[in-house]
Amino acid sequence: MITKNGKGVFGGIAFGNIKIFNGDKKVKKYFTTDTAGEKKRFEAARKKAYDKTIKLMEKTASEIGKKEAAIFEIHSMMMNDDDFVALVESKIDGGINAEAAVYEAGEETAEMFSYLSDEYMRQRAADVKDVAERIVEAFGQDDNESGSGEKTIIVAYDLTPSQTVGLRDKNISGFVTEGGSATSHTAILARTMNIPAVIGVKGILDEAYDGRFAAVDSSSGTIYIEPNATTINRLKDKKDKAETEMQLLQRYKGVKTETKGGKSVMLYANISNMTDLDMVLANDAEGIGLFRTEFIFMGRNTFPSEDEQFEIYKKAVEKMGGKRVIIRTVDIGADKKVDYFNIPHEENPALGYRAIRICLDRVNIFKVQLRAILRASHYGKAALMFPMICTLEELRKAKNILNEVKLELDFESVPYDRNIEVGIMVETPSAALISESLAKECDFFSIGTNDLTQYTLAVDRQNNMVNSKFDTDHESILRLIHFTAQSAKKEGIWVGICGELGADKRLTEKFIKWGIEELSVSPVYILSLRKHITEMEF
Ligand code: PEP
Numbered sequence: 009m010i011t012k013n014g015k016g017v018f019g020g021i022a023f024g025n026i027k028i029f030n031g032d033k034k035v036k037k038y039f040t041t042d043t044a045g046e047k048k049r050f051e052a053a054r055k056k057a058y059d060k061t062i063k064l065m066e067k068t069a070s071e072i073g074k075k076e077a078a079i080f081e082i083h084s085m086m087m088n089d090d091d092f093v094a095l096v097e098s099k100i101d102g103g104i105n106a107e108a109a110v111y112e113a114g115e116e117t118a119e120m121f122s123y124l125s126d127e128y129m130r131q132r133a134a135d136v137k138d139v140a141e142r143i144v145e146a147f148g149q150d151d152n153e154s155g156s157g158e159k160t161i162i163v164a165y166d167l168t169p170s171q172t173v174g175l176r177d178k179n180i181s182g183f184v185t186e187g188g189s190a191t192s193h194t195a196i197l198a199r200t201m202n203i204p205a206v207i208g209v210k211g212i213l214d215e216a217y218d219g220r221f222a223a224v225d226s227s228s229g230t231i232y233i234e235p236n237a238t239t240i241n242r243l244k245d246k247k248d249k250a251e252t253e254m255q256l257l258q259r260y261k262g263v264k265t266e267t268k269g270g271k272s273v274m275l276y277a278n279i280s281n282m283t284d285l286d287m288v289l290a291n292d293a294e295g296i297g298l299f300r301t302e303f304i305f306m307g308r309n310t311f312p313s314e315d316e317q318f319e320i321y322k323k324a325v326e327k328m329g330g331k332r333v334i335i336r337t338v339d340i341g342a343d344k345k346v347d348y349f350n351i352p353h354e355e356n357p358a359l360g361y362r363a364i365r366i367c368l369d370r371v372n373i374f375k376v377q378l379r380a381i382l383r384a385s386h387y388g389k390a391a392l393m394f395p396m397i398c399t400l401e402e403l404r405k406a407k408n409i410l411n412e413v414k415l416e417l418d419f420e421s422v423p424y425d426r427n428i429e430v431g432i433m434v435e436t437p438s439a440a441l442i443s444e445s446l447a448k449e450c451d452f453f454s455i456g457t458n459d460l461t462q463y464t465l466a467v468d469r470q471n472n473m474v475n476s477k478f479d480t481d482h483e484s485i486l487r488l489i490h491f492t493a494q495s496a497k498k499e500g501i502w503v504g505i506c507g508e509l510g511a512d513k514r515l516t517e518k519f520i521k522w523g524i525e526e527l528s529v530s531p532v533y534i535l536s537l538r539k540h541i542t543e544m545e546f
C-alpha cells in the first residue's frame with residue numbers, strides 16, 4: 009500500500025481504479041521509419057473517431073434536435089476531408105508517428121482558419137482542433153471503453169472546468185490532482201457533483217499508478233494506492249458512518265431555516281448544470297442562489313442558441329416550482345476558457361477579459377442570453393445577476409442593454425416577468441467599497457467570496473503554490489462583507505453570499521447578525537447548514 013497526502017476539498021470516501029488523465033498534455037511525438045504501419049494506425053483511428061461522431065450525431069438528433077446535431081455532421085465531414093487526410097499523411101511520410109501527425113495537422117489547420125476574415129469560418133478553428141483531438145483519443149482506445157462499469161479515480165496535474173464537465177457521467181468516483189486549489193472551479197464542481205476530491209498530492213502522476221486500485225479519503229486528504237484490507241475496512245466504516253449521518257439529516261427536509269429566536273435565512277443552492285438540479289431538489293434547497301451559466305457554453309464548439317438557452321432556463325425555473333432561481337449571466341474568462349470565444353492569450357486572465365467585461369463588449373452574445381433568461385422568467389421565478397461588476401458604469405450599461413432587450417420582447421409581444429429582480433455579484437473589492445452607490449441601482453447583492461478573496465488578498469485562486477495564503481476569512485474579507493451588508497440594509501435591498509465561504513459554519517452566526525439574508529451553497533451542504541441554523545439560539 010502506498011499512501012500520499014494532499015488537501016481534501018470535499019469530504020467523502022471513494023474507491024476506484026486510477027486513470028491518469030493527461031488532457032492538457034500534447035501527444036507524444038517520436039520518429040519512426042514504419043510509415044506504412046503509421047498510416048494504417050491513422051486510418052483505423054480515423055474510422056473509429058468517425059463512427060463515434062456519427063453515433064453522437066444520431067443520439068443528439070433524436071434526444072435534442074436536428075439543428076443541434078448538425079455540428080457533428082460537420083465534424084464527420086472534416087474527418088473525411090481529403091486535404092486534412094493528405095496533410096496528416098505527408099507528416100507521417102516525414103517520419104513522425106501518426107498521433108503526432110494528427111495533432112500537428114489539427115493545430116496548423118486551426119491556425120489557418122483563425123486568420124480567415126469570415127467570422128463563421130474563424131469559429132470553425134475550434135472544430136478542427138476538436139476533430140483532431142477526437143482522432144488522437146481514438147488511438148489505442150479499446151472498443152468497450154464505456155463499458156466495464158468499474159469506478160474510476162481521475163488523477164491529473166490539474167483539470168480545467170471544461171475538462172471536469174467533460175468527465176461528468178463517466179463513472180467517476182473521485183478526483184486527485186497534483187496542482188489545484190480549494191476554490192478553483194474544478195474543486196467547486198467536484199463539490200457540486202458530490203465527488204470526493206483531493207488536491208496538491210505530490211508525485212501522484214507516476215505512470216506506474218495508472219490502472220491500480222485506490223481509495224480516496226477526502227476528509228483527511230489522503231489517497232491510498234492498493235490499500236490493504238485493514239484500510240479498506242476502516243474507510244468502508246467511515247463511509248457508512250457518513251451515509252448514516254446524511255440519513256439523519258433527512259429529517260431537516262421541509263423544515264424552515266430559522267434560528268431558535270425566529271431569524272429566518274433563505275438557504276439556496278449553487279448549480280452549474282441541469283443535472284445538479286436533482287441534488288438541489290433532493291436536498292430541499294429553498295431556491296437557486298447561483299446558476300453558473302457559463303457551463304452551458306462549455307464542452308461544445310458553438311454558442312448555444314437563444315432557444316437552446318431558453319429551454320434550459322425554463323426547465324430550471326419550472327423544476328423549482330416558483331422558488332427563486334438566480335441566473336448569473338455568463339462568466340467566461342480566467343480559468344473558464346471556451347475556444348470559440350476566441351479570446352486572445354492574456355498574461356493575467358483573472359484580471360483580464362472576463363464575465364461582464366466580455367458581455368458589454370460583445371453585446372450580441374449578451375443579448376441572446378438576456379432574451380433567453382427573460383423569456384424563461386415567464387415560467388417561474390427567475391432573477392438576473394451580473395458577475396464581476398467593478399463600477400457603477402458597468403451596472404448601468406448592463407441594465408441599459410437589458411432594457412433594450414425588454415423593449416424588443418415587448419415589440420414582439422413575447423411575455424416575460426416585468427418585475428424580474430436584477431442583482432449583482434459583489435466579488436471585487438471595488439464593488440464592495442462602492443456598494444452604497446451600487447445598492448441604489450439594483451435589487452440584491454450576492455457576495456462572491458471566492459473572487460473577493462482572490463482580488464483582495466492578491467492570491468490567485470488557481471495557484472497551488474499560494475494556497476496557504478488564500479485566507480477566506482481574513483479580516484479584510486470579513487470587513488468587506490460586513491460593509492456590503494450594511495450598504496444593502498441602508499438602501500433596503502437584500503444581500504446573500506454565494507461564494508464557498510457561505511457554507512463555513514464558523515461564520516454563519518456572524519453573517520446572520522450582519523444582515524446576510526441568503527446563503528447559497530453546494531447542494532450537499534444544505535441540510536447540515538439548515539440543522540446548524542435551526543440549532544442557533546439567537
Ligand atoms: C465567487 O467568486 O465567489 C463566485 C461565487 O463565483 P465563481 O466561483 O463562479 O467565480
Ligand code: MG
Nearest residue numbers: 435456458459
Ligand atoms: Mg466569481
